[in-house]
Amino acid sequence: MDPNGLSHSKFFRAIAVLAVLFALAWWDPSPFGTFLRGTFHTVFLPVEKVFASVSFGFRDLREFLSSIGDLKRENERLAEENVRLTAENAGLAFLRDENETLRKSIGLEIRKRFDLLSTEVVASGCEGERGFVVIDRGSMQGVQAGMSAVVGEGVLIGIVDEVYPASARVALVTNSESALGGVTAGNGTKGIVRGDRGLGISYGMVLQSDPLTQGDKVMTSGAGGTVPSGLLIGTVSSIRDSGDRLFREASILSPADFGKLRFLFLIRKEQSV
Amino acid sequence: MSSSFARTALVVILSLIGASVLNTAFSSPILFPVMLFSVAVSLSLSRGFVRALPAVVMIGLTADVATLGRIGLSAAFSVGLAYAAGFFSRRFAVEHGLMLHVFAGFLVGMGALAFLFVASWLDGPSSLPVVPWGNMPEAFVSGVVSFYIVSVLLHRFEEWLSYLDSPNAF
Numbered sequence: 001m002d003p004n005g006l007s008h009s010k011f012f013r014a015i016a017v018l019a020v021l022f023a024l025a026w027w028d029p030s031p032f033g034t035f036l037r038g039t040f041h042t043v044f045l046p047v048e049k050v051f052a053s054v055s056f057g058f059r060d061l062r063e064f065l066s067s068i069g070d071l072k073r074e075n076e077r078l079a080e081e082n083v084r085l086t087a088e089n090a091g092l093a094f095l096r097d098e099n100e101t102l103r104k105s106i107g108l109e110i111r112k113r114f115d116l117l118s119t120e121v122v123a124s125g126c127e128g129e130r131g132f133v134v135i136d137r138g139s140m141q142g143v144q145a146g147m148s149a150v151v152g153e154g155v156l157i158g159i160v161d162e163v164y165p166a167s168a169r170v171a172l173v174t175n176s177e178s179a180l181g182g183v184t185a186g187n188g189t190k191g192i193v194r195g196d197r198g199l200g201i202s203y204g205m206v207l208q209s210d211p212l213t214q215g216d217k218v219m220t221s222g223a224g225g226t227v228p229s230g231l232l233i234g235t236v237s238s239i240r241d242s243g244d245r246l247f248r249e250a251s252i253l254s255p256a257d258f259g260k261l262r263f264l265f266l267i268r269k270e271q272s273v
Numbered sequence: 274m275s276s277s278f279a280r281t282a283l284v285v286i287l288s289l290i291g292a293s294v295l296n297t298a299f300s301s302p303i304l305f306p307v308m309l310f311s312v313a314v315s316l317s318l319s320r321g322f323v324r325a326l327p328a329v330v331m332i333g334l335t336a337d338v339a340t341l342g343r344i345g346l347s348a349a350f351s352v353g354l355a356y357a358a359g360f361f362s363r364r365f366a367v368e369h370g371l372m373l374h375v376f377a378g379f380l381v382g383m384g385a386l387a388f389l390f391v392a393s394w395l396d397g398p399s400s401l402p403v404v405p406w407g408n409m410p411e412a413f414v415s416g417v418v419s420f421y422i423v424s425v426l427l428h429r430f431e432e433w434l435s436y437l438d439s440p441n442a443f
Contacts (some may be wrong), residue, residue: 014356024345053294123292125341132341259300
């Protein structure tokens with residue numbers, strides 16, 4: 001065969017395959033993708049669990065080893081802090097008891113307020129601006145699309161967007177495609193919570209006349225009915241005007257570390273208080 | 274038959290390693306694309322682009338499914354890099370030795386950065402995508418290291434497969 005002909009044949013073959021694949025990526029067919037992801041993550045869930053377990057163990061070991069050098073300094077700092085905190089603790093004991101009583105009386109404890117389903121992360125994808133994790137519970141365990149995923153004492157992490165038989169995909173709140181209603185605790189300033197390039201969370205569409213200050217806690221407003229109200233999203237860290245100066249927007253700092261998610265709770269339903 | 278099964282298993286295991294190990298244990302988004310593209314480039318350089326093409330497409334598509342990405346994007350980048358590897362290695366005469374690893378590592382690293390940029394661009398209509406310039410040294414180093422490891426392992430794997438295919442096996 002003519003070497004030039006072979007070379008051209010290779011080139012055109014590469015171009016043809018590339019065109020088909022880029023068209024597929026651009027189109028991003030949802031039912032087709034859901035079916036393939038569902039099949040894959042259902043069939044290989046046991047293997048994913050083993051791999052994820054090993055990788056979490058490795059991550060913990062790596063973090064432990066990297067922290068050894070800081071232990072001495074950390075120990076000295078903690079000793080000083082311990083003295084200070086002991087003094088503070090006496091004063092706070094009274095306030096703590098009062099706070100505990102109030103929390104219980106209004107039903108803010110997450111486990112009492114919601115019927116939760118515990119899940120473990122078995123895979124994650126961090127391609128581009130989209131943040132997703134795969135959890136080890138699916139439709140067979142009663143998982144439904146739209147369920148909220150939380151960690152700790154009710155910190156919203158994301159929303160289930162695809163459900164497979166034995167697993168499900170959770171779109172993180174840092175995902176650029178996620179948007180939900182938010183409200184600040186205390187002053188009730190409403191806005192829209194959006195993922196920011198898969199790296200952070202922004203709080204936008206806040207009216208210029210509404211109060212918004214650094215340190216405000218942003219909670220879910222419950223607008224739309226999918227996500228329950230009162231789940232913590234994060235704390236306002238910096239505030240700026242929107243591009244058109246009609247609104248204000250802020251960056252939100254979540255107390256959760258999205259790079260280290262392992263155990264998540266899905267909210268099945270709200271308990272009657 | 275057994276070599277086909279082994280190849281398919283390798284493709285699946287690579288994808289599972291990406292989704293459940295690299296993306297979970299490390300916070301860097303660049304490691305899995307680097308590993309995936311190292312496999313594509315290594316296959317293309319060892320078997321030739323045309324012979325490697327079906328495997329490269331299959332690995333890319335499986336990786337897209339496993340890592341929850343846009344189906345076709347990793348595969349498209351894998352094919353592009355596999356072709357570029359063959360084309361440029363002949364043009365620059367870097368088909369052997371250390372220079373091959375440096376060249377392939379550079380190609381893989383830059384491909385991974387471009388992949389992250391394009392993925393951001395496809396997913397972020399609301400804002401301009403971020404060019405991950407800060408990841409360039411990491412991409413280059415991890416590209417060189419990953420390509421070296423992957424090419425050695427793939428070479429061993431191919432040797433093992435040829436043993437499986439031989440009439441004396443088992």
